[in-house]
């Protein structure tokens with residue numbers, strides 16, 4: 001396998017007559033921490049949905065671990081090692097926290113769906129103490145941690161974290177960041193989609209910027225954030 005774990009080539013997506021994404025080329029190296037940023041409606045979630053296989057079709061192509069993703073359904077992509085979290089946590093409300101993790105453990109097929117495995121996943125996100133609670137008993141940051149545990153239960157090589165920090169306090173952002181750094185140190189490649197600039201700049205080794213469905217910058221965070229086009233489009237100056 002090459003050093004590049006994910007390659008997006010000319011990815012585009014239209015909704016009726018509206019072009020949400022156009023000509024996106026992006027490479028992500030194994031073990032990298034990439035920040036994908038851009039103003040509201042710039043296409044970040046659309047890109048994630050294309051990558052995860054959530055849409056029936058899109059333009060262009062993705063190659064993951066040197067194999068094309070075309071034609072694979074979301075669950076097949078997850079089994080290949082591609083996982084995502086959702087902006088709004090989506091636990092199974094009728095299942096306990098531990099059971100919520102056992103579902104992707106069994107579905108991903110990359111590890112045993114035992115209670116021990118579920119507890120190990122929960123420990124990795126500091127949620128083992130709430131294993132037998134119901135999701136409605138969790139705080140906002142605990143729900144985000146559960147969302148991460150559910151994604152990491154798939155043992156992904158690549159994890160896309162979609163706005164995990166929204167609405168969290170400074171300390172809670174630090175807690176999620178620490179978790180993500182730990183996951184990355186364990187070998188998981190991470191794409192962070194985030195509006196909390198402190199978090200995304202602290203975390204990312206590289207930033208890619210989408211504006212109106214096009215990639216306008218890609219490089220070291222300090223260089224990218226200093227570009228006038230990025231300041232103008234993203235920071236609204």
Ligand SMILES: Nc1ncnc2c1ncn2[C@@H]1O[C@H](COP(=O)(O)OP(=O)(O)OP(=O)(O)O)[C@@H](O)[C@H]1O
Nearest residue numbers: 015018019020038039040041042043044045046047
């Ligand atoms: N299913 C859909 N049908 C029609 N338009 C859509 C659909 N999904 C997204 N869009 C539009 O595509 C554009 C890109 O949306 P997207 O959610 O990808 O942006 P985003 O960068 O993730 O925004 P945010 O930061 O607010 O989450 C927006 O104009 C949005 O309204």
